[in-house]
Amino acid sequence: MDFLDIASIGGKGLAEVLGYARADLEPILDGAGVALVFEKPSLRTRNSCEIATVSLGGHPVYITNAEVGIDDRESAEDIARTLAGYHRVIAARVFDHRVLERMVASIAGQGYAVPVINLLSDQSHPCQAVADILTISERFGAIDGVTIAYVGDSNNVAHSLAQAALTLGAKVRIASPPQYSFDASVRASLESLGEVSFGEDPYDAVLGAEVIYTDTWTSMGQESEAAARREAFGTRYQVDAKMMALGSHDAIFMHCLPAHRGEEVTNEVIESKASVVFSQAANRMPAFKGILYASVVRP
Numbered sequence: 001m002d003f004l005d006i007a008s009i010g011g012k013g014l015a016e017v018l019g020y021a022r023a024d025l026e027p028i029l030d031g032a033g034v035a036l037v038f039e040k041p042s043l044r045t046r047n048s049c050e051i052a053t054v055s056l057g058g059h060p061v062y063i064t065n066a067e068v069g070i071d072d073r074e075s076a077e078d079i080a081r082t083l084a085g086y087h088r089v090i091a092a093r094v095f096d097h098r099v100l101e102r103m104v105a106s107i108a109g110q111g112y113a114v115p116v117i118n119l120l121s122d123q124s125h126p127c128q129a130v131a132d133i134l135t136i137s138e139r140f141g142a143i144d145g146v147t148i149a150y151v152g153d154s155n156n157v158a159h160s161l162a163q164a165a166l167t168l169g170a171k172v173r174i175a176s177p178p179q180y181s182f183d184a185s186v187r188a189s190l191e192s193l194g195e196v197s198f199g200e201d202p203y204d205a206v207l208g209a210e211v212i213y214t215d216t217w218t219s220m221g222q223e224s225e226a227a228a229r230r231e232a233f234g235t236r237y238q239v240d241a242k243m244m245a246l247g248s249h250d251a252i253f254m255h256c257l258p259a260h261r262g263e264e265v266t267n268e269v270i271e272s273k274a275s276v277v278f279s280q281a282a283n284r285m286p287a288f289k290g291i292l293y294a295s296v297v298r299p
C-alpha cells in the first residue's frame with residue numbers, strides 16, 4: 001500500500017494504520033531494507049522512521065539528496081527503480097509531491113511490489129497526521145466529535161491533519177490570512193470529508209475548541225518569503241495565552257515542530273501544561289510503525 005496522503009488510503013486504511021500503531025507487531029520486515037530519502041532536513045521524521053524500521057526487524061538506510069540528486073544527478077524514476085531492487089519500502093521527503101507520484105508510477109511499471117511512503121511534501125504530511133490523531137485520541141479518549149482549530153498557514157501539515165480528522169469524525173476550523181488559505185479545490189475536497197470551516201479570524205476558530213494547532217509560517221523551501229510571511233501573519237495569528245483561554249476548559253496546544261517561539265506561538269503556550277508537542281513528537285514512532293506495517297501487509 002502506497003501512503004502518499006490520507007485521502008489515498010481512505011477511512012478504512014487509516015483505521016488499519018491506527019490499529020497497527022497501537023498493536024504489538026511481529027518483526028515483519030525480517031532484515032529487509034527501508035530506504036529513507038530526504039530532500040530536506042529532519043529531526044523527528046528521520047529518527048522515528050529509523051527506530052520504527054528496526055523495531056519491525058528491518059534495516060533503514062538514510063539517504064540525503066546531496067548523494068542522490070533527485071532530477072539532477074538522476075531522475076526520480078531511475079532512483080526509485082534502483083532503490084526498489086534493494087528495499088522492501090521506499091519512504092521519501094520531497095519538495096514537489098509529484099516526485100512521489102512519479103516514483104510510484106515508475107516502480108509499478110517495473111513490476112516491483114515496493115510501496116512508497118510520503119515523509120512530507122509541499123502538499124501533505126500524512127505521517128505527522130497519524131501521530132496527531134494518536135495524540136488527540138489519547139487525550140480525549142476518541143477523535144469523533146472533537147473540535148480542532150488550526151491557526152496559521154494552510155500548509156502540508158494543516159492539509160493532512162484536516163483530512164485525517166474529518167475522515168474520523170472530528171470537526172475542523174481553519175483560520176488563515178486570505179493569501180495563505182487553501183485554494184477552492186482543496187477546500188471542496190475537505191468539505192466532502194466532513195464538517196470544516198475556513199475563515200480569517202483565529203478567535204472565531206478557537207472558540208470552545210478542544211485542540212488548538214499551529215505550524216510554522218514559513219515551511220521548508222519558502223525561506224525567501226519569510227519576511228513577507230511574518231508581516232502577513234503578524235501577531236494576529238500567534239497562538240498566545242489569550243487565544244488558548246478561548247478554547248475549551250481542557251484545550252490542548254499542538255504543533256508538529258520545529259516551532260518558532262515568538263512567531264506562530266509564544267514561549268508561554270508551548271511550555272504550558274496544555275502543550276502536548278512532545279507527545280506528538282514521540283507518537284511519530286508508533287505512527288510510522290503502523291504505516292510501515294500496513295504498507296507491507298496491504299496490497
Ligand code: CP
Binds near residue numbers: 046256257258
Ligand atoms: N514534524 C516533523 O516532521 O519534524 P522533522 O521535520 O524534524 O522531521
Ligand code: NVA
Binds near residue numbers: 155156157215258
Ligand atoms: N510545514 C512545515 C512542517 C515541518 C515539519 C514544513 O513543510 O517545513
